[in-house]
Amino acid sequence: MTKRPPLHYIREPSEIYAESFATVRKEARLDRFDPSMQPLVTRLIHSCGMVEIADRLAFSPNAAREGMAALAAGAPVLCDCEMVGAGIIRRYLPADNQVIVTLNNPSVPTLAKDIGNTRSAAAVELWRDHIDGAVVAIGNAPTALFHLLELLDQCWPKPACILGFPVGFVGAAESKAELAANPRGCDFVALRGRKGGSAMASAGVNALAAGLPEDGT
Numbered sequence: 001m002t003k004r005p006p007l008h009y010i011r012e013p014s015e016i017y018a019e020s021f022a023t024v025r026k027e028a029r030l031d032r033f034d035p036s037m038q039p040l041v042t043r044l045i046h047s048c049g050m051v052e053i054a055d056r057l058a059f060s061p062n063a064a065r066e067g068m069a070a071l072a073a074g075a076p077v078l079c080d081c082e083m084v085g086a087g088i089i090r091r092y093l094p095a096d097n098q099v100i101v102t103l104n105n106p107s108v109p110t111l112a113k114d115i116g117n118t119r120s121a122a123a124v125e126l127w128r129d130h131i132d133g134a135v136v137a138i139g140n141a142p143t144a145l146f147h148l149l150e151l152l153d154q155c156w157p158k159p160a161c162i163l164g165f166p167v168g169f170v171g172a173a174e175s176k177a178e179l180a181a182n183p184r185g186c187d188f189v190a191l192r193g194r195k196g197g198s199a200m201a202s203a204g205v206n207a208l209a210a211g212l213p214e215d216g217t
């Protein structure tokens with residue numbers, strides 16, 4: 001067997017994180033974000049490897065602060081799909097917050113037929129009892145975000161913060177544009193355009209759950 005030279009790469013987790021976040025801070029344009037938003041934006045970039053997304057984020061001024069406060073107060077996290085829920089680092093959650101995904105509830109396929117929409121949209125109907133003051137994380141389904149906005153128009157209670165990261169070519173850009181144009185009185189963060197994804201939505205929740213660094217930066 002040929003003896004190959006050892007591969008050189010960083011093996012220490014804390015060193016990997018430190019170098020990664022330092023690279024994001026060096027290469028991304030973070031100065032337009034206030035200190036409460038910068039850790040969130042850094043973590044979003046870290047989750048997808050694209051520093052340019054910083055320029056495509058739409059957000060309300062208090063989004064990060066309100067999202068952090070909601071989690072600290074014990075609010076649940078409502079996710080559009082299992083992938084978003086799976087990416088949430090439970091040990092970061094400040095109040096052992098519930099992470100709720102209703103997509104695979106047995107009633108959802110029938111509900112989807114009844115309302116003439118996707119399973120992802122139907123699953124949002126089951127958020128009714130949890131939505132007041134919650135953190136919503138949508139990383140996959142444009143129809144989930146569209147339907148949430150429709151339900152807010154029907155006077156549903158408001159979540160504290162909506163993280164809008166649906167991805168793809170059908171409805172993703174449009175659903176996020178609608179959120180940014182009219183967030184129905186909710187705080188929000190959304191990535192404009194086709195890019196997004198479950199990993200980004202999870203990363204957004206993880207940033208809110210981790211809170212601000214102790215020096216406030």
Ligand SMILES: C/C1=C2N=C(/C=C3N=C(/C(C)=C4\N[C@@](C)([C@@H]5N=C1[C@](C)(CCC(=O)O)[C@H]5CC(=O)O)[C@@](C)(CC(=O)O)[C@@H]4CCC(=O)O)[C@@](C)(CC(=O)O)[C@@H]\3CCC(=O)O)C(C)(C)[C@@H]/2CCC(=O)O
Binds near residue numbers: 121167168169196198
């Ligand atoms: C149209 C859909 C799109 N899905 C995308 C990308 C990915 N989806 C994955 C997986 C495994 C799932 N997607 C579903 C949510 C499924 N995807 C849809 C729907 C048909 C409609 C949603 C919508 O348009 O709003 C949706 C089914 C539904 O009736 O709601 C999923 C539930 C499908 C299933 O289980 O059968 C499933 C969710 C699994 C979970 O709970 O986590 C992918 C991994 C790709 C794959 O199918 O293998 C990928 C993940 C992307 C991510 O980061 O989340 C798009 C691109 C969002 C696409 C919508 C737009 C388009 O351009 O087509």
